[in-house]
């Protein structure tokens with residue numbers, strides 16, 4: 001395999017993820033320059049961290065590596081992330097803990113278990129609809145529906161408003177024109193404003209009410225904080241699951257023997273799900289900002305420096321995983337970093353694993369075959385990794 005000289009590779013070029021293969025580049029970086037300085041381009045300068053151990057070390061030190069200036073690289077002209085210091089993911093300790101405990105109850109094992117039957121019903125409807133459609137887009141019509149349904153339930157979006165929100169999120173976070181996407185996003189925010197006011201008048205047992213009535217340091221959250229957190233939960237709760245499930249399905253379409261093996265032996269489901277999470281690594285990068293001078297491996301980082309953690313690279317690090325470039329349904333141990341680590345470890349981890357288990361199990365139970373009917377279209381993004389569409393035909397069992 002020829003390894004591209006990394007000088008010729010721009011890690012912030014979405015084409016690298018859409019049409020290229022970033023893995024040889026990440027491998028070169030892990031071997032030769034694991035904490036590498038990148039000069040400013042349309043993005044500000046940053047350090048790339050590509051080894052598993054270094055990425056885990058950064059995740060585990062929330063004091064030195066802050067989230068409050070944003071957790072994603074933003075083009076220079078875009079300014080600071082408006083959620084900085086306000087949303088759960090973009091808050092540092094100690095405020096972060098207080099904010100997390102406001103919403104944590106909805107994500108415990110017990111809360112997720114309580115939703116399992118409803119999830120199963122929802123998936124059955126999704127699959128029945130996909131079968132009726134004949135050919136459908138697995139990404140939007142199958143993988144995207146369950147996570148949105150679940151997050152709507154948690155947030156207290158009434159059933160009759162969910163289809164409308166589904167259409168808006170598909171538009172807002174899909175591949176359409178930027179203007180149409182921005183309008184759809186504004187409509188989502190307007191919807192949350194209205195839902196927030198409804199919950200102020202009539203609190204219910206849901207996440208929006210928890211944000212409306214919850215206090216951090218003895219103070220209620222501002223309306224803007226509530227809205228930014230709602231938006232974050234909606235995006236965080238839907239986008240990555242959709243991409244992981246669709247990426248997993250594509251992997252199974254490429255490896256039909258693994259799909260059949262899973263059909264025959266459902267005991268493999270837990271390790272299969274972890275391997276799909278590792279393999280798809282849908283959160284391409286997560287960023288931190290250094291708060292004081294620190295040495296990371298052999299590099300001295302200064303306060304204010306940006307540090308970018310590349311998840312797909314950590315999850316293919318040969319120093320940590322045996323045969324990392326092999327998709328192995330039975331891989332164990334599999335302490336991948338697809339869901340982050342440390343203080344900000346994905347709040348929806350249990351939810352994600354349950355959604356994936358139910359979706360794949362129902363697909364195995366209720367379909368005879370799933371065939372790809374056209375080319376898979378990759379996303380052009382440096383933020384999330386995966387497919388924009390995957391045309392399939394689902395034949396019922």
Ligand code: HEM
Pocket residue numbers: 067071088089090100147151233236237238240241244281282283286287337338339340341343344345346347348349351352
């Ligand atoms: C395959 C699915 C998912 C992936 C790959 C994923 C990935 C991640 C990652 C990498 C982080 C760490 C961010 C950081 O350290 O800055 C994170 C945090 C978070 N995730 Fe997920 N996530 C997934 C599903 C979900 C779901 C289903 C929800 C909610 C229903 C969710 C809600 C959150 C929240 C609220 C945080 C911030 C937690 C905090 O800052 O304390 N995620 N996720």
